[in-house]
Amino acid sequence: MKLLERIFRYQLRASLGVLALGAVLFYVSVNHLVDQEVNRDLVRSQAKVSWQLRHLGVLPVYILQLGDSLQIEPVEYAGRIRAVERNMLNKSTNEYQPWRQLIFYEQVEGQMYQVTISKLLSQRQELMKAVVMTVTFIVALLLISLLVMNSRLSRRLWKPFYKTLHALDSYALEKHEVLTFPKQQIIEFQQLNQSVTQFTDRLAATYQNLKEFTENASHEIQTPLAVILSKIEGLFQDESLKESQLVALSEISEAANRLAKLNQALLLLTKIENRQFLAGTEPINLVPVINRKLRDLEDLIEQREITVKTEIEPTGPVMHPALAEVLVNNLLTNAIRYNVACGTIDITLAPGRLVVRNTGTPINIDPELLFERFRKEGTHSASLGLGLALAKTICQVNGQTLTYKTDGPWHTLTVDW
Template sequence: MKLLARILRYQIMTSLLVLFLGAGLFFVSVRYLIDDEVNKELLNSQIKVSWQLRNIDALPVYILQLGDSLQLDAVRYPRRPILREKLLYNIAENQYHPYRQLIFYERVEGQWYKVTISKLLVQRQQLMNAVVMTVTFIVALLLISLLVLNSVLSGRIWRPFNKTLAALDQYQLEKHEVLKFPEEETEEFEKLNQSVTQLTERLATTYQNLKEFTENAAHEIQTPLAVILSKIEGLFQDETLTESQLIALSEVSEAANRLSKLNQALLLLTKIENRQFLAGTEPVNLSPIINRKLRDLEDLIDQRRINIKTELQPTGPVMHPALAEVLVNNLLTNAIRHNLQNGSILIALSTGKLEVKNTGNAINGNPEQLFERFRKDTSQSASLGLGLALVKTICQVNGQTLSYNIENEWHVLTVTWQ
């Protein structure tokens, strides 16, 4: 959920809570004031009625206000006076009305009387309801106005932050970009933009230094390796070497070749991750690349007596042609290297999917762990453990999906794209 939407939701919830609590509190307060006023009037009426009962034979009709009523009932014993509300039926209007009643007891000429004074509450309740509704409406209108105003102001205030966020989403380190922003009036956002600018400057500098170091290191390592391999080739021509010396020299040559391949693979992996290959603009047809790589690997295929079956359509993803070559080469090399003697390979290329199946030994654990660098099958010590890591990196850079599944004796590598 977006921050502004979350803030607005909390504000609405808080405003509604304040509105309901405020309206309830105001209603209780007004109700209390009206009840208190009615109680005072009833007590004043009690004083008048008590005085007239003791001093006058008949009560005058104007002792109570319009709508009020007075009732006298003879009783044997007095009780405690009470105040209560009660609905009484009005014969004239044929409906019930709320009344506030005061019941007390007076002794007149040796006889106890129960005196009930009833005060009509219709007008007071109508007034109370009108006041409460009016005030509630005003408060609700005020809260809605504040929410609308706050929403509009929040959108304007957070606009620079959204611009900065959009710029960060589109930021590409490999282009050596340094993000710069126009000056903002809000101090906090101005500091944020300055921090982002300084951060991208440091990132661009660090990235450039790392790139130069990688390229220089790979170049400097490759040169002495080439010299070593050349010297080894020359030593092989020396007829005075003993058999043990030739074996040791052969092991040195194998290690030097392995180191040279490792250096080239790591350099290629770094270049791919740093996006030094330009993004493709058109789909690359993988079908001729697959056929060409199969011809290049024909000797290795024949040596292991592997049966190849292909179902190829002229299609492929949008990517750099050089990366397409590496992708196909590593998938096929992996299928051959980790296959069984007299095994099989099935290659299917269709719209949006390349699938390479090969027979092979069972592996322990999650097969997708083989996408990690230097992760390999222990029985294949000659492998660098970078082939599938290169394939995974190429797929990530180009927005493709790579999966590894095992179906009975088949190891299935699948590359999908939109």
């Protein structure tokens, strides 16, 4: 959820809560004021009726306000003054409506009378409801207007932030870009853009230094390795060497060749992780790549008497052709190297998926751990432990997924895109 949407929802919930609470409090306060006004009217009416009874000596003929009722009944004893509310029949409307009554007692010429003054509440309650609803509607309209205005204002104010965010999302380090932004009137966004510009500047410089270091280190390592291999090859031509010395030279040569392969693999892995390979623009057909790699590995396949079955269609993902070559080569080499004698390799290529399935010895670790660098199952001297790590990295930088599953003697590597 975006920040502006979350802020708007919080504001909407808070506004609805405040509106509901305010409406309730306003209703309670208005109702209290109406009750007080009704009670004051009843007390004023009581004073007027009592004055007439005491000073005129006859039953009052005072006409109360419209909607009021006056009842005087003779009683033997005086009671306490009390106010009650009850529903009574309104003769003018022939309906039962709420009334508030004030009951008190007065003595006229030795006779005690019970005086009941009744006031109709329905008109006041309707007026009170109308006032509360009107005020609530006005407040709700005001809150909605403020929310809409605040939402539009927030979008306008946060627009530079989302531009900066979009620029960061589309930032490509391998292009050596330094992000620059137009000057902003909002100080905080201006400071943010300046920090992003400085950060990408340092990042581009660091990336360039790392790239140059990797290339230089690889070049400097390759030169002495080539010299070592050349000297070893020359020593092999010396017929005066003893058998033990030849064995030692053979081990040195194997180690040097292994170091050269390791250097090339690590350099390639670093280049892929640094995205030094340009992304492809069109899907690449993996069928000729697979057929070409199978021909290159034909001698090794025949030597181990491995049966290869293919079911491939002309399809493939969007990626750099060189990376496609490396990916297919590593998957097939892994299937051959870790296969059993007289084993089987099944290769399936369909839209959105490449599956390389081979027989092999069961493994005792989680297959996903084999994607780690220098992690391998068993002791294969020819293996560097980087093949699957390299394939995993290629898939990650190209937006594909590589999974490894085992089912008894079958090992399955699947590339999905």
